[in-house]
Each structure stands twice: as structure tokens, then as C-alpha cells.
Amino acid sequence: MLDYVIGKYNFWIYVVLMMIGLYAMMGKKNLVKKLIGMNIFQSAIILFYISTGVKKGGATVPILMGHAQGHGHQAIDVAGYLNPLPHVLMLTAIVVSIATTGVALAILILIYRRYNTLEEDEILKIRKDTGV
Amino acid sequence: MAEQFPALIIVVPLIAAFFIPLIGWWKKQLCYPWVVAVLVVTFISSLGIINTVMTTGKFSYRLGGWAPPWGIEYALDYLSAFMLVIVSFISLMVAVYSKKSVEKELPEKTVPFYTLFLLLITGLLGIVITGDVFNLFVFLEISSLSCYALIAIGEEGAPIAAFNYVIMGTIGACFYLLGVGYLYVATGSLNMADLAVILPNMYHSKIILVAFAFFTVGIMIKGAIFPLHIWMPDAYSTAPSAVSALIAPLMTKVAAYVMIRIMFTIFQPRFSVETVPVMTILGWLAFIAIFAGGIKALAQTDLKKMLVYILVAEVGYIVMGVSVANRIGLTGAILHILNDAFMMACLFLVVGAISYRIGTRDIHKLHNLNKIMPFTMGAFTITALSMVGIPPACGFFSKWYLILGTIEAGQWAFAAALLCSSLINAVLFFRVIECAYFKPMEPAYANDGGETHMVQRDEAPLTMLVPIVIMAAGIILLGIFSGNIISSIIQFAVPASF
Amino acid sequence: MKVIALIAAIMTGALLIYGIEEMPEWGDPNSPANSHVSPLYIQEAIEKTATPNMVTAVLADYRGYDTLGETTVIFTAGIACVLMLRKKHKGGGD
Numbered sequence: 001m002l003d004y005v006i007g008k009y010n011f012w013i014y015v016v017l018m019m020i021g022l023y024a025m026m027g028k029k030n031l032v033k034k035l036i037g038m039n040i041f042q043s044a045i046i047l048f049y050i051s052t053g054v055k056k057g058g059a060t061v062p063i064l065m066g067h068a069q070g071h072g073h074q075a076i077d078v079a080g081y082l083n084p085l086p087h088v089l090m091l092t093a094i095v096v097s098i099a100t101t102g103v104a105l106a107i108l109i110l111i112y113r114r115y116n117t118l119e120e121d122e123i124l125k126i127r128k129d130t131g132v
Numbered sequence: 133m134a135e136q137f138p139a140l141i142i143v144v145p146l147i148a149a150f151f152i153p154l155i156g157w158w159k160k161q162l163c164y165p166w167v168v169a170v171l172v173v174t175f176i177s178s179l180g181i182i183n184t185v186m187t188t189g190k191f192s193y194r195l196g197g198w199a200p201p202w203g204i205e206y207a208l209d210y211l212s213a214f215m216l217v218i219v220s221f222i223s224l225m226v227a228v229y230s231k232k233s234v235e236k237e238l239p240e241k242t243v244p245f246y247t248l249f250l251l252l253i254t255g256l257l258g259i260v261i262t263g264d265v266f267n268l269f270v271f272l273e274i275s276s277l278s279c280y281a282l283i284a285i286g287e288e289g290a291p292i293a294a295f296n297y298v299i300m301g302t303i304g305a306c307f308y309l310l311g312v313g314y315l316y317v318a319t320g321s322l323n324m325a326d327l328a329v330i331l332p333n334m335y336h337s338k339i340i341l342v343a344f345a346f347f348t349v350g351i352m353i354k355g356a357i358f359p360l361h362i363w364m365p366d367a368y369s370t371a372p373s374a375v376s377a378l379i380a381p382l383m384t385k386v387a388a389y390v391m392i393r394i395m396f397t398i399f400q401p402r403f404s405v406e407t408v409p410v411m412t413i414l415g416w417l418a419f420i421a422i423f424a425g426g427i428k429a430l431a432q433t434d435l436k437k438m439l440v441y442i443l444v445a446e447v448g449y450i451v452m453g454v455s456v457a458n459r460i461g462l463t464g465a466i467l468h469i470l471n472d473a474f475m476m477a478c479l480f481l482v483v484g485a486i487s488y489r490i491g492t493r494d495i496h497k498l499h500n501l502n503k504i505m506p507f508t509m510g511a512f513t514i515t516a517l518s519m520v521g522i523p524p525a526c527g528f529f530s531k532w533y534l535i536l537g538t539i540e541a542g543q544w545a546f547a548a549a550l551l552c553s554s555l556i557n558a559v560l561f562f563r564v565i566e567c568a569y570f571k572p573m574e575p576a577y578a579n580d581g582g583e584t585h586m587v588q589r590d591e592a593p594l595t596m597l598v599p600i601v602i603m604a605a606g607i608i609l610l611g612i613f614s615g616n617i618i619s620s621i622i623q624f625a626v627p628a629s630f
Numbered sequence: 631m632k633v634i635a636l637i638a639a640i641m642t643g644a645l646l647i648y649g650i651e652e653m654p655e656w657g658d659p660n661s662p663a664n665s666h667v668s669p670l671y672i673q674e675a676i677e678k679t680a681t682p683n684m685v686t687a688v689l690a691d692y693r694g695y696d697t698l699g700e701t702t703v704i705f706t707a708g709i710a711c712v713l714m715l716r717k718k719h720k721g722g723g724d
Contacts, residue, residue, distance in 0.1 A: 004651060011650045019643040025299055027635030038302050045306055045313065052317050055664060056657030062684040064676055076676070078669045079659050084684040085668050086316075088693060089266055091685075092700045093309065096273045099707035103277055104298045106711045107284045110291040123292060146702060153709070195695045201667055204695045244713035251706050258699070270699035274706055281710030310646070317653055320666030342649030 010051045017044035029120045031111065035104050042097040046090045053083035062087070134180055138193040138206045141177040141216065142258055145170055149250035156243030163246045164231050170250065171224040174257070178220040182213040186620065192263060192325075200263070201323035207263030210625035211466070215260040215389050218470055222381055222477045223253045225599040230374035232593045233484055237372045238285060245282070252278035252378065256386050263324045265312050265398075268390065269305065272354070275386075276301050279379055286371040293366035300363045304353030307346045314343035327398050335403050344403075347394050348410060355387025357414075357451055358421030361444050365428075369437040373484030376436065380443055381476040385469045388450045392465075395454070396627040405457045415455035415546065421448030422549050426556035435493045436483050438560060439476070442519070445553055446472045452546055453534045461537025462626045463618060468530035470617070471518070471610060475527060478515045478603035482508055485592035485600060501568035504590050507597055509568055511604035516561035518607050521554045526611035 005012060021044055024037025062084040064076070108118065115123050148170040156163045184191065190209035194200065227249070238245055255275025262268050280301070284294035316322060318339040319330045334340050349360070356364040368376050395404040405411050425445030432438040450472070453465025485508050486501070487493050502509045518525030521532075531550060538546040591597060610617070654661035675687040689697055 007655045008650055008653060010656045011653065012647070015643055015646045015650070018646070019639045022303070022642060023635050023639040025303065026638060027632040031295060034299055038299065041306055042302070045309055048310075049313050049316075051656065052313070052661075052663050054657045055659040057659060059659070062672065064682040064684070076673050078672050081672050081684065083664050083668045084671055084675075084688050086663075087685045088688045088696075091689060092266075092270060092696050095700045096270070096703055099277060099703045100273070100298070100302055102707045103280050103710045104295065106714045107280065107291055107295050107298060110284060110714055111295060114291060127289065127292075146698075149702075150705065196691070198692050202670055203692050240718050241713055241716075244709050244716075247709045248706065248713060251702065251709075254702070267696055267699065270696055270703070274699060274702055277703060277706045277710060281706075281713050284714055314649055317661070317663050320662040320664070320668070322667075338652045339649050342645055345645060 011048065014044050014048040014051065017047070031108055031118045031120060035101065035108070038104070039097065039101055042093070042100075046093050046097070049086045049090050049093070053086035055079060055082055134184060135193075137177045137180045137184070138208060138261060139195070141174055141181065141220075142254060142261065144173050144177070145250050145254040145257070149247050149254060152247045152250065153243060156246070160242055163242055167227050167246050167250060168224070171220065171227050171253070174253070175217075175220040175224050178213070178216040181208060182217055182621075184208075185210055185213040201321045201326040204262070204264045204267050205323065205325075206261050207324060208261065210621055211389070211392070212260050214466070214470070214621055214625055215386070216257060218473050219253070219256050219260060219382055219386070222473055223256075223378060225477065225603060226374060226378045226481070229377065229481055229484070229596050229599040231595045233372070233374045233488060233596065236488060237287075237374075241285065245285075248278040248282050249374075249378070251275075252282065256382055259386050260389060264322055265315070265324060265327070266322050269309055269312065272305055272308070275383070276305060276354075279383065282375045282379075283367050283371040286375070288370070289366065290370040293363070293370050297363045297367045300353055300360070304350045304360075307350030307353070309350075311343045311346035311350060314339050314346065318343070324393070324398055328400070331398065331403075332400055335407055340399075341408065344394075344399060344408065344410070348391070351387050351391045351394065355384050355391065355447065356444065357387075357447055358417050358424060358444060361421075361447075364444065365437055365440045368440045368443070369434065373480070373487060377477060377480035377484055380440065380480050381473040384443065384447050385450075385473050388447065388454070388465075388469060391451075392454060392462075392627075401457060401627060411455045411457050414451055415543065418448040418452035418455060419546060419549050421445060421451070422553045426553050426560070429560055430556065433494050433496065435486070435495050435498075435564065436480075438495070439479050439483060442557065442560065443476060445556075446476065449531075449534060449550070449553075452550070453537060456537045456541040456543060456546070458537055458540055459626055460533055460540055463622055464530055464533030464535075464537050466622050466625055467533060467614065467618060471526040471530045471607075474603055474607050474610060475515050475518055478511060478600060478607065481596070481600050481603065482512045482515070485596045488596065489590055489592055495564050495567060498564065498568050499571045505592060506589070508592050508600055509565075511600045512568075513565060514604045514607055516557075516565060518611070519561060520558045524608060524611040526607050526614060529611060529614040 018041055021037045021041030025034050025041060028034055028037065057079065059080055059082050062081045112118055115126055117123060148166065152163055152166065155166055185208055192208065193206040195204045234242055234245055252275050255271045255278065258271030259268055259275065262271065280294055280298050283297060284291050315327065318334060318337060319327060321327055321330060331340065353360045368380050422445045425441045425448060429438045429441035432441065450465045450468050453461045453468060483493060486498065489505060514525060518527035521528045535547050535550050671688055671692065672684060675684045676682060679687040679691045681687040
């Protein structure tokens with residue numbers, strides 16, 4: 001049991017972060033707070049992926065330096081370099097997260113222009129009063 | 133040329149979407165012909181692909197020449213080629229239709245509208261054609277971002293509906309990404325065919341189970357499958373007419389396609405049926421969806437919102453067909469994807485035309501429409517007959533297969549639900565048809581000049597009318613030829629292990 | 631509403647943690663993720679793509695199509711903001 005927690009504590013941390021973000025998205029009334037919850041959720045997923053690419057035992061960043069470049073066909077030690085694939089996937093996911101935040105902020109500007117408030121219950125009240 | 137069609141079908145709309153801002157800010161009138169021309173090329177490519185699949189069997193296209201699973205590949209089998217034809221045809225029809233509607237509803241925004249329109253279609257085509265789970269996520273986000281923005285510029289109440297869609301849609305996409313992440317941790321691969329080979333040895337593993345759960349919930353949110361459909365009625369009914377005619381048939385069906393891929397191609401059917409009782413849960417959720425959608429539709433006075441609730445019930449049919457997990461049920465589900473895409477597209481196009489000419493969508497105010505817009509109402513009536521399930525319209529055949537599938541699985545309650553919902557659909561559509569055809573004469577809309585008027589022919593403009601008539605004719609033709617379609621395409625699209 | 635959100639968040643968290651139990655240890659060099667597809671990327675990146683940076687090799691070469699999709703996402707977000715926020719007669723709101 002202890003091994004379960006200690007051996008994989010990175011996953012535990014990221015799951016807790018994800019749940020904080022998910023709660024903020026669903027439970028908060030202010031629209032900007034929901035957006036920030038969305039950002040926390042996506043960032044936690046990105047960190048989760050990157051943590052799966054780590055290799056213990058002295059692995060370094062996945063860039064070949066100096067002597068390994070060039071035409072030598074020396075065997076490149078696989079265990080000496082980190083896994084590059086999660087980094088690649090998460091570069092795309094970071095860009096997607098930023099783009100979604102940008103579009104959501106533009107929608108918030110439209111909402112603010114129309115209703116002059118950013119609280120969900122006030123907006124519902126205005127909609128009910130004006131019959132929209 | 134023919135072997136490059138898979139690449140062309142994505143690249144042509146993509147590069148064309150990059151060019152529209154340049155063309156549009158030079159001359160605004162050129163946007164519309166450019167979009168229609170690009171979509172014609174896309175449609176021809178999709179016909180080329182399905183022709184290749186039907187003559188030589190399924191094939192795959194490697195992007196950049198790298199072998200999978202190290203590179204990305206397109207997996208073209210019967211099901212994806214079939215979906216490609218559906219998506220490209222309906223988007224072509226809606227693009228032809230969109231000219232007058234965009235001019236009226238969004239006067240200043242033609243150029244960015246058409247850019248996002250093409251990007252949405254590119255995203256949908258990319259989802260259908262790809263064979264790599266992470267690539268699917270990227271295209272899902274392209275189509276979702278375009279969708280959020282296109283919905284937000286609609287009528288009153290659209291921005292708040294679009295924001296709710298942003299929050300729920302992002303939860304869905306992130307759950308999908310979590311599912312991909314768990315599968316990657318467990319297997320190390322991102323390619324669908326490769327996963328299908330590696331996974332059967334790992335079905336007892338908890339990681340795979342959790343990944344499957346997250347995939348299912350994420351796709352249910354994106355495809356508005358009951359009970360995670362709550363973002364859909366507001367979002368689709370307040371969107372502009374051309375936008376809702378495009379996304380209402382297509383987004384839900386593409387999400388259903390992704391669900392079929394995950395459950396039957398990546399995870400073998402015996403996992404989805406036996407190891408996890410997900411089919412039973414989905415079946416009962418579909419059962420409730422059919423009734424809930426129908427009953428809520430009865431309470432609506434706005435024609436468009438009524439159609440959106442009917443769409444919830446239609447998605448319930450497809451999920452029910454998938455959940456009975458036998459060959460006939462799945463044939464019915466895939467045939468219903470085709471039929472429902474046509475029916476919903478025709479209905480939303482008709483509603484847009486009515487709103488363009490008359491200005492209202494209240495079903496109690498649509499008097500005398502059969503004299504004002506005879507062809508449009510004729511198309512509406514044909515589609516209504518198809519929704520109720522009367523031969524030779526196509527709706528009858530897909531309902532027939534679905535009912536046979538549920539009976540073969542022994543689920544009599546599901547068969548009864550399918551029959552009851554035909555009755556509910558009949559009531560829903562007859563209300564509109566009665567008001568349009570049979571109610572006595574009454575001024576139907578405020579005329580511009582204020583003069584009193586006899587009821588006169590004021591049919592929808594030609595660019596709107598032609599797609600509507602083509603879709604209605606297509607519904608009848610699909611019904612007549614449904615036997616051929618099943619025996620030549622759908623029979624092979626159903627996963628082979630049934 | 632807050633209670634429902636809290637319950638939903640806790641249930642999702644519990645499901646995620648249920649799946650963590652069988653995952654490989656953090657940093658295991660022989661986990662499936664590190665030994666199925668990645669070794670080829672690490673070994674052949676410099677020969678096949680002449681790029682010392684393996685992440686760039688995968689991003690721009692092996693999975694360059696995903697990068698095209700990512701560029702399209704940025705473009706889509708930009709045009710979406712133009713679509714929603716541009717006001718012609720008031721001097722533009724960006």
C-alpha cells in the first residue's frame with residue numbers, strides 16, 4: 001500500500017490537481033473562474049503525460065550533444081535519453097489549451113457586452129426577466 | 133492521382149481555408165464560389181476513395197512515408213469511406229444553401245464565417261479518416277473550436293449557450309485525452325491498428341478499463357448522448373441557420389462513428405460486451421433518451437428547438453443499435469447514421485428557409501405555408517414521413533433493422549420504445565403540417581410595405597431551394613436503394629467479428 | 631450545485647486513482663511507454679532526419695502531421711476571435 005502511494009506519487013499529485021480543476025469548472029458561479037478551472041484541468045493532464053516519459057538512472061534530455069552527432073554509427077544508448085514522444089504530444093496539447101482559452105475569453109467578451117455581468121446566476125435572472 | 137485522394141481530401145479544404153481571408157479581403161463576393169468549388173473537389177475525392185475501397189478492399193495511407201506505429205497513417209476501410217461521403221455531401225449542400233442565409237443573418241462577417249466553415253468541415257473529415265488516436269484529438273479540437281465560434285455569433289442567447297458548450301466540450305475532449313494517456317502508459321502505442329493487436333492480451337488490466345471508461349464518457353459529452361446532452365438544445369437552436377444545418381447532422385454522427393471505432397476496432401467486441409457491462413448501460417440510456425427527447429420536443433413551440441430535441445432521440449436510436457451488439461442492430465445503426473444525417477440536414481435547411489422568408493419559427497404561426505412555399509413544405513412533408521418511418525422513405529428501413537436487431541437481442545422493451553417514438557414523431561410533425569396546410573387564412577408575416585396581401589407564392593431563393601429539393605429527393609432514393617447500400621457497403625462496414 | 635460538482639469530481643478522481651494501481655513505477659526505464667515505440671525514435675533520429683534534437687525530429691518529421699493540425703488550431707482560434715469581436719463601425723474591438 002505504501003508502495004502504491006510512494007512509488008507513483010507523481011500520478012497522485014496530478015489527479016488531485018485535475019480534480020481541483022474539474023470542481024472549479026462545474027461548481028463555481030463566476031464564468032471567469034470556470035475558465036481558470038478549465039486551464040488548471042488541462043495543465044494537470046499535460047503534466048501527467050510528461051511525467052510518464054521520465055527514466056530514472058541518469059537519463060538526460062532527448063538532445064544529442066557533441067560527440068554523438070556526426071556520422072558515427074555508435075550505438076546511441078536508449079536508456080540515456082528521455083522518451084521524446086510525450087513531449088511532442090504535449091506541445092500540441094499546450095497549443096490547443098491556449099487556443100481554447102482564447103476563444104472562451106472572446107465569448108466572455110461577447111457575454112459581458114450583452115449582459116454587463118459575468119456571474120452565472122445574475123445572467124440567468126436577466127434572461128428570465130427579459131424573456132429570452 | 134487516385135492514390136493521393138486520401139491526402140487531398142484533407143489538404144484541399146485546409147489550404148483553401150488559409151486562402152479565404154486573402155481572397156475575401158480582396159473581393160468579398162469571391163468567398164462563396166471558392167467554398168463551393170473546394171467542397172465539390174472534396175466530394176469528388178470522397179467518391180474516389182469509396183470507389184477504391186469497394187474495388188480493392190481497405191487500404192491505408194502513410195503520411196510522410198513513415199511506417200506506423202512510428203508515423204501517422206490513415207485507415208481507410210468501408211466505414212470511414214462511407215462517413216467521408218456523408219460528411220462531404222452534406223457540407224456541400226449546406227454550403228450551397230448558405231449564401232442567402234449568411235447575407236441576411238451575418239452581414240458583416242462573411243469572410244471569417246466561411247473560413248471557420250471550411251475549417252469545421254476539415255476537422256470533421258480528419259476525424260473520420262485518421263487511424264491514430266492522438267491525431268483524432270487534434271482534429272476534434274479543430275472542429276470544436278470552429279463550432280464554438282460559429283455558434284457564438286448567433287441570435288439572442290447564443291454567447292451564453294456557446295460558453296456552456298465550451299466548458300462541457302473541453303471536459304469531453306480532455307477526458308478523451310486522458311483515455312489516450314492511460315492507453316499510452318499501458319501500451320506505448322498511439323496507432324489504432326497497433327492497439328487492436330496489443331490490447332487483447334491486457335483486458336484484465338485496470339488501466340485499460342479506466343481508459344475505456346474515459347473514452348466513453350468523453351465521446352458521450354461530445355456527441356450529446358443522453359444524459360450528457362444538456363449543452364445541445366440551447367447551443368444548436370440559437371446558432372445561425374447555416375451553422376445549425378451543418379453541425380446538427382454531422383457532429384453527433386461523427387461522435388457516434390468515433391464510439392463505434394473505439395468499441396469495436398480498438399477494443400474488440402468481446403471486451404465491450406462481456407468484460408464491461410457498458411452495452412447494457414448504453415442501451416438503457418438510449419431507451420430513456422428516446423422518450424425524454426420525444427416528450428421534451430412535444431413541449432416546444434419553437435420549431436428549431438423541437439428539432440434539436442428530436443435529434444437527441446435520433447442519437448438515442450443509433451446508440452441503441454450499437455448497444456445490442458449484433459450484426460443486424462449494427463447494420464441498422466450505421467444505416468441510420470446515413471439516413472438521419474440526410475433527414476436532419478433537410479429539416480434544418482427547411483427551418484432556415486422558413487425563418488428567412490417568414491421571420492418566425494413559432495409552429496403556431498406557420499399558416500398557409502403550403503401556398504407560400506410549396507416546394508419547401510413538400511420537402512418537409514417527405515422528411516416527416518421518413519422520420520415517422522413510412523416506406524419508401526429511408527427512415528422506414530433503418531428503423532426496421534433496428535427493431536429486428538433489438539428483437540434478436542431479446543430486448544423487447546427497446547423494440548417497444550422504437551415503435552412508441554414513431555408515434556411521438558408522428559404527433560410532432562403532424563402539428564406543424566396541420567398548421568401549414570390546413571389552417572384557415574390569416575396574415576402570416578408582417579409585409580414590408582404594410583399593404584394587405586393575398587397569399588401569394590414567395591418561395592425560398594433558388595440557392596436555398598435547390599439543396600432542400602436535392603436532400604428530399606435523396607431521402608426517397610436512399611429508401612428505394614437501401615438494399616443495395618446495405619449489401620455493397622454497410623455489410624462490410626460492420627466489424628467482422630460479429 | 632456545488633455538492634453535485636464535488637461528488638462528480640471526487641468520483642472521477644477515484645476512478646483515475648483506481649487505474650493508477652497497475653501503472654509502472656515513476657521513472658521505470660522498461661515500462662511499455664518507454665520501450666515500445668520510443669527506442670526507434672531515439673536511435674534513428676540522427677540518421678534518418680539529421681536533427682540532433684529528438685523532440686524536433688518527432689514533432690516535425692515523424693509526426694509532422696500533428697504539427698500541421700496544431701498550426702491550424704492556432705489559425706482557427708485567431709479567425710474565431712476576428713469573427714466574434716470585430717466591430718466595423720466602432721473602430722474595432724480586439
